[in-house]
Structure formats: C-alpha cells, structure tokens
Amino acid sequence: MSLLFSGRTGNTKNRRVGFVQRVLMGVINHIRQALASLGELWRSPLATIMTIGVLGLSITLPSTLYLMVKNTENVTAGWENAGEISLYLQANTTAKQAQQLLSAVTAMNDKIDNARLISPDFALEEFEVLSGLGDSLAYLDANPLPYVLLITPKPEYLRPQAARRLLSELEQQSIVDFGKLDIEWLEKLYAIVSIAKDIVWIIAILLCVSVVLIIGNTIRLNILSQREAIAVMKLVGATDNFIRFPFLYTGFWYGILGGFLAWMLVAFLLWWIQSGVAKLAGLYQTTFTISGLDGTALGVILIISVALGLIGSLISVQKHIKEIEPS
Amino acid sequence: MIKFDQVSKTYPGGQQALQQVDFHIEPGEMAFLTGHSGAGKSTILKLTSLMERPSVGNVLINGHNLNDIKLSQVPYIRRDIGMIFQSHQLLMDKTVFDNVALPSVIEGYSRKQIQKRVSAALDMVGLLHKIHQLPLALSGGEQQRVGIARAIVNRPPLLLADEPTGNLDPKLSMEIMQLFEDFNQAGVCVFIATHDLGLIARMKYRTLTLKEGRMIDDGLAEADNPMMDLHDPNAAPVTKLPPKYTL
Numbered sequence: 001m002s003l004l005f006s007g008r009t010g011n012t013k014n015r016r017v018g019f020v021q022r023v024l025m026g027v028i029n030h031i032r033q034a035l036a037s038l039g040e041l042w043r044s045p046l047a048t049i050m051t052i053g054v055l056g057l058s059i060t061l062p063s064t065l066y067l068m069v070k071n072t073e074n075v076t077a078g079w080e081n082a083g084e085i086s087l088y089l090q091a092n093t094t095a096k097q098a099q100q101l102l103s104a105v106t107a108m109n110d111k112i113d114n115a116r117l118i119s120p121d122f123a124l125e126e127f128e129v130l131s132g133l134g135d136s137l138a139y140l141d142a143n144p145l146p147y148v149l150l151i152t153p154k155p156e157y158l159r160p161q162a163a164r165r166l167l168s169e170l171e172q173q174s175i176v177d178f179g180k181l182d183i184e185w186l187e188k189l190y191a192i193v194s195i196a197k198d199i200v201w202i203i204a205i206l207l208c209v210s211v212v213l214i215i216g217n218t219i220r221l222n223i224l225s226q227r228e229a230i231a232v233m234k235l236v237g238a239t240d241n242f243i244r245f246p247f248l249y250t251g252f253w254y255g256i257l258g259g260f261l262a263w264m265l266v267a268f269l270l271w272w273i274q275s276g277v278a279k280l281a282g283l284y285q286t287t288f289t290i291s292g293l294d295g296t297a298l299g300v301i302l303i304i305s306v307a308l309g310l311i312g313s314l315i316s317v318q319k320h321i322k323e324i325e326p327s
Numbered sequence: 328m329i330k331f332d333q334v335s336k337t338y339p340g341g342q343q344a345l346q347q348v349d350f351h352i353e354p355g356e357m358a359f360l361t362g363h364s365g366a367g368k369s370t371i372l373k374l375t376s377l378m379e380r381p382s383v384g385n386v387l388i389n390g391h392n393l394n395d396i397k398l399s400q401v402p403y404i405r406r407d408i409g410m411i412f413q414s415h416q417l418l419m420d421k422t423v424f425d426n427v428a429l430p431s432v433i434e435g436y437s438r439k440q441i442q443k444r445v446s447a448a449l450d451m452v453g454l455l456h457k458i459h460q461l462p463l464a465l466s467g468g469e470q471q472r473v474g475i476a477r478a479i480v481n482r483p484p485l486l487l488a489d490e491p492t493g494n495l496d497p498k499l500s501m502e503i504m505q506l507f508e509d510f511n512q513a514g515v516c517v518f519i520a521t522h523d524l525g526l527i528a529r530m531k532y533r534t535l536t537l538k539e540g541r542m543i544d545d546g547l548a549e550a551d552n553p554m555m556d557l558h559d560p561n562a563a564p565v566t567k568l569p570p571k572y573t574l
Contacts, residue, residue, distance in 0.1 A: 025435060242402075
C-alpha cells in the first residue's frame with residue numbers, strides 16, 4: 001500500500017498476490033513471530049524462569065484453595081437432606097412421659113418412619129465412651145442430660161423445608177424443650193464454606209492483579225531494552241501492530257508456561273494433601289479422594305494464565321510502543 | 328517530489344529551527360542540502376520523513392500534503408522513503424541479511440521475494456559476500472553501505488540521506504556518492520543533507536543552502552551555471568545498475 005505514489009504498488013508484479021496467499025503469509029508470519037518470541041525467552045532463561053515462577057505460583061495458590069473448597073462442597077452435597085430430627089425433652093421429664101411421647105410420635109406414621117428414645121443414662125454412657133472424659137464425669141452430682149427422641153421422618157419429609165415444618169409441629173408437644181434438625185450443622189458448614197469461597201476469590205483477584213502488573217512490568221523492561229531496535233523499525237515503516245505482536249507473543253508464552261507450572265504445582269500439592277485427607281476419611285470409616293484436577297481444570301488454569309499474560313503485555317505495549325519515536 | 332511551502336518549525340522550548348522555508352525538488356532530481364550544524368538540515372529531513380510536523384506551512388511529497396497524513400498512516404509514508412543516516416541505525420545483534428530484509432519483512436513479502444530483494448540490494452552496494460555477517464564485523468564504510476542497501480531494498484521513489492558520509496574518508500565518501508548517482512540515474516529522487524562542501528563541489532548537483540533556519544540559496548539561481556548543465560537527467564542508466572531496478 002502506498003499512500004504517496006498511487007502507481008507504485010500496482011506496477012510490481014510481486015504485489016499481485018491472491019487473497020488466500022496473503023492470509024497464508026499472515027498466518028506463517030504470526031507463527032514465525034511467536035516462535036521468535038519463544039526463542040527470545042529461551043535466550044534469557046533466568047529472567048524467563050523467574051517471571052514464569054511468579055505467574056505459576058500466583059495461580060497455584062487460588063487454584064489449590066478453590067479445588068479444596070470445591071471438594072468440601074462435594075462431600076457435603078450428599079448430605080443435603082435432613083437425616084434425623086432430635087427432640088430434646090425438658091429436664092424434669094419422667095421416663096413415663098417420655099414413653100408416652102414416643103408412642104404418640106410413632107403413631108404419626110404418615111410422617112414418621114421410625115422413632116427411638118435415648119434415655120439420659122444411655123446418653124451419658126455413650127458420651128463417656130466417645131469423649132474419653134471417663135472418670136471426670138463421675139464427679140457430676142446428677143446426670144445433666146435430658147431424654148432425647150431421635151426421629152427419622154418419611155422420605156417426603158426429608159427435604160429441608162418439609163423437615164423444618166415437621167420439626168415445628170413436633171415442638172408443639174408440651175414436654176419438648178427444643179428440637180434440632182441435623183441439617184443445621186450442615187448449614188453452618190455451608191456458611192463457613194461460603195466464607196472460605198469468598199476468601200479464595202479475594203485472594204485470586206489480588207494475585208491476578210499482581211500477576212498482570214508483574215507481566216506488564218517485565219514486558220515494559222523488554223520494550224525499553226529494545227528501544228533502539230523499535231525506533232529503527234519505525235523508521236523503515238513498521239506499523240505499531242508489527243512491533244507490538246512479538247511482545248504480545250512473549251506475554252502469551254509467559255501465560256502458557258506459567259499455567260503449566262501452576263497445574264503441576266497444584267497436582268503436587270493435592271497429592272501431598274491427599275494422604276492426610278485419606279487418614280481423616282479413614283477415621284470416619286470412609287474413603288475420599290480429592291477430585292477436580294482434570295482436563296477441564298488444566299484448561300481453565302491455562303486460559304486464565306494466558307489471559308493474564310496477554311492483558312499484562314497488552315497494557316505495557318499499548319502505552320510504551322507509542323512513546324518510542326525515532327529522533 | 329518534495330515541496331516545502333512557507334514552512335517554519337519551532338521546537339518545544341522556543342528554539343526556531345526553520346523560518347519560512349520554501350523550495351521544490353523535482354521528481355528524479357538529485358540535490359544537496361547544506362549549511363552549518365544547527366542550520367536546520369536535519370529538521371528538513373525530519374519534516375519530510377514525518378519524524379516532526381511543521382509548526383507553520385505545508386510539506387508536500389508527490390503533491391500530497393503531509394499535514395493531512397494521520398498518525399496511523401505515517402508508517403506507510405515512510406515505506407515510500409528510503410532513509411540513510413550518519414549513524415546508519417543498524418540492528419547490531421542482527422545479521423546484514425536481517426537488517427537489509429527488515430523493510431521487506433514489514434511490507435509482508437514472501438521469504439523467496441525477500442531473499443531476492445536483499446541479494447539484489449546488497450549486490451548493488453557491493454556487499455553480497457558479507458550477507459551473513461554481523462554489522463559489528465564490518466568497517467564504517469561497509470556499515471554505511473548496509474544502511475543504503477536497507478534504504479533501497481524496497482525500491483522507494485525517494486531517498487533521503489542525512490550526512491551519509493559523515494564518518495568516512497574522502498575515497499569512501501566518493502564511492503557512496505557514486506552509489507547515490509546510480510540510483511538517481513535510475514529515476515530515484517535523491518536528497519542529501521551534508522556539510523561536506525568539497526564533496527558537493529565535485530558532484531555538480533543542485534545545492535540548497537540553509538543558514539540559521541532560513542533558505543539563503545535554493546540552488547536554482549545557479550541554473551545557468553555551466554557545471555549544472557553537465558548533469559543530464561535523461562541520461563541513460565549506468566550499466567552497473569541491474570535493469571531490474573524499477574520503481
């Protein structure tokens with residue numbers, strides 16, 4: 001394209017290239033530039049490793065936390081239903097009253113599957129065994145534990161809403177002190193998990209911003225160190241885009257390599273944590289493996305890190321390449 | 328080809344580099360621009376290559392007013408102008424080939440075409456055998472010729488040179504000037520800023536003289552100078568130049 005000499009480009013045979021060939025040349029040029037940028041990184045390995053390390057570590061932390069939160073959610077997702085309702089009876093309830101309530105509740109067999117009475121003595125015994133407090137409980141003057149009715153609702157009353165309605169109905173009984181759905185502790189856990197999730201997001205956002213700034217600064221230094229070459233390129237008619245692309249590719253490579261590093265680190269950390277988790281699950285007589293580090297996770301990590309690399313380099317390139325002018 | 332129309336340039340800080348400069352260089356002409364350091368030679372070349380914009384007045388190339396050129400169009404303007412510098416502005420970490428190829432790469436030629444063009448350009452300046460060397464391994468005169476090869480690799484219709492012989496001995500300077508003459512014979516408009524008055528005297532081309540930012544002599548008054556008539560713009564191209572060299 002010649003703006004000043006209209007006849008100039010038309011005259012040369014060489015410029016009459018087809019559209020397909022032009023597109024092909026463009027693609028080849030981009031591949032060449034991308035590989036050249038990779039080669040440039042290879043030539044200064046220490047600086048490259050440090051930048052990739054920053055990127056990788058910054059993505060590793062939120063990714064690992066995110067996967068752990070996700071796994072906690074997976075564990076609790078199976079417990080969405082209220083398994084049981086515990087009715088704590090008033091302290092002065094007699095064994096007879098408790099038995100009466102038990103038969104009354106069992107009679108509501110349209111709503112209730114099964115009901116079981118736990119006497120204070122039995123409860124204390126169980127507590128002694130489980131808590132390991134053993135002897136110290138012997139110093140108690142009287143058994144402080146109340147009668148407890150453990151009620152298993154029918155499946156249609158297991159959903160949180162229905163279970164809550166059933167609970168308030170049961171609480172109407174005169175000798176009932178209060179009732180508890182075993183869903184409540186789950187809700188508390190959910191609340192904690194959701195706070196943890198917010199914290200993960202905050203950490204992720206802060207680290208991502210810092211990654212963008214670090215990449216931006218690295219690319220800025222790259223640009224400044226090639227100040228003279230850029231001025232020469234501008235002198236012989238290079239457009240800003242032509243000069244820009246190699247630096248954008250550098251940001252892209254930082255992203256790809258940092259993403260892979262992050263993925264490997266996350267895999268390593270999860271493998272490390274896994275043995276602890278397995279031990280914990282063993283205590284609860286279950287097995288549990290941390291999941292989530294699959295192809296999708298790798299894809300997401302790579303997309304995020306490439307995006308961060310590109311954004312960082314784009315900010316720098318936009319600002320600094322315009323500033324360099326031949327003089 | 329190059330027309331300055333009442334051009335003044337004041338740099339930020341108030342330094343008046345040019346005052347109402349008026350001149351016109353015809354297509355296919357070869358002309359010198361001379362004057363003391365600070366007289367405004369470089370400013371005229373910078374205004375022509377859009378490295379600076381005039382404060383007042385118009386600069387026209389081939390009838391196009393450069394004031395109408397948008398910032399995004401500047402690179403395309405520079406592709407029509409071959410520029411040669413005293414400091415040759417080569418990329419020292421790239422080979423001679425890469426340096427000369429740069430304008431063709433920017434234009435988006437294919438690998439094969441680039442190779443052909445670079446070879447042709449280096450052949451013209453007589454450096455084809457140094458194609459794979461680094462500029463640092465070359466002498467000053469050779470580096471300057473690499474810069475010239477880069478300026479002509481895309482066969483621009485206009486060549487601008489800023490003190491192209493500044494660091495060279497008289498013999499090398501003469502060789503470089505002969506190269507410019509060859510390009511001019513092929514129809515390229517050549518505009519050279521230099522303070523090497525001895526060289527100008529030997530070359531017998533139109534000479535524009537600047538003094539403190541004013542054009543004190545645009546070289547046309549000497550049109551009846553018999554020496555000027557020796558240069559016939561319609562002379563046949565010298566045989567040294569490959570016939571391929573067309574605009």
